[in-house]
Amino acid sequence: xxxxxxxxxxxxxxxxxxxxxxxxxxxxxxxxxxxxxxxxxxxxxxxxxxxxxxxxxxxxxxxxxxxxxxxxxxxxxxxxxxxxxxxxxxxxxxxxxxxxxxxxxxxxxxxxxxxxxxxxxxxxxxxxxxxxxxxxxxxxxxxxxxxxxxx
Numbered sequence: 001x002x003x004x005x006x007x008x009x010x011x012x013x014x015x016x017x018x019x020x021x022x023x024x025x026x027x028x029x030x031x032x033x034x035x036x037x038x039x040x041x042x043x044x045x046x047x048x049x050x051x052x053x054x055x056x057x058x059x060x061x062x063x064x065x066x067x068x069x070x071x072x073x074x075x076x077x078x079x080x081x082x083x084x085x086x087x088x089x090x091x092x093x094x095x096x097x098x099x100x101x102x103x104x105x106x107x108x109x110x111x112x113x114x115x116x117x118x119x120x121x122x123x124x125x126x127x128x129x130x131x132x133x134x135x136x137x138x139x140x141x142x143x144x145x146x147x148x149x150x151x
Contacts, residue, residue, distance in 0.1 A: 015043065026080035036063045037073050041083070046098035048086065048113040054095075086113060088141055103140040116142060 019038045023030040040057055041047075049057075055070045074095055077083045086094045088106045094113050096104075103116040121140065129135050 015039065018043075022082070026077075026082055028076060028080055033063075033065050033069055034073055034076075036061075036065070037070070038077075038082075041077075041097055046096070046115075048094050048096050048104075050092075050094055084137075086139065086141065088113065088143075101137065103142065105142050105144055107144045109145055116140075 016035065016039070019035055019042065020030045022042060023034060023038055028034060037054065037058065040054065040061065040063075041049075051067065051070045051074055054074070055065070055067045058065045058070070074083065074085075078085055078095070081099055083095045083097055084099045086096050086104055088094065092111070096113075098115065102118065103121050105114045105116055107113070121142075124138060124140065126135060126138055
């Protein structure tokens with residue numbers, strides 16, 4: 001996945017081919033809508049986004065796609081390991097194109113989410129999972145607010 005970010009072609013035809021290869025390698029059918037969404041998401045710097053933000057971006061790019069299709073595609077991208085979900089509360093989920101193990105800051109005032117710099121937070125001590133289970137990943141979200149903010 002990292003290689004896609006560092007070697008994404010700028011030529012539109014080559015970029016389409018690279019995105020098709022990425023989806024195919026992830027075991028996904030390269031439909032027109034998945035190709036369009038993947039072109040929006042991959043090839044630039046890693047980023048955090050909501051489904052609604054991606055929907056707005058797609059519509060701005062004149063890509064006719066429903067919000068339901070965005071959610072379905074993001075679920076498939078998550079399952080394929082192309083993006084990861086970052087749930088900050090039960091009603092708000094973000095997605096991250098950086099699928100490596102890392103932690104996040106979440107600004108509760110404006111809803112912005114940022115990566116915690118590597119090495120800035122020691123990995124938490126993780127308990128042994130119950131019998132029959134393995135730990136899939138550990139999510140840490142550090143919630144922020146300005147000092148002078150009223151609660």
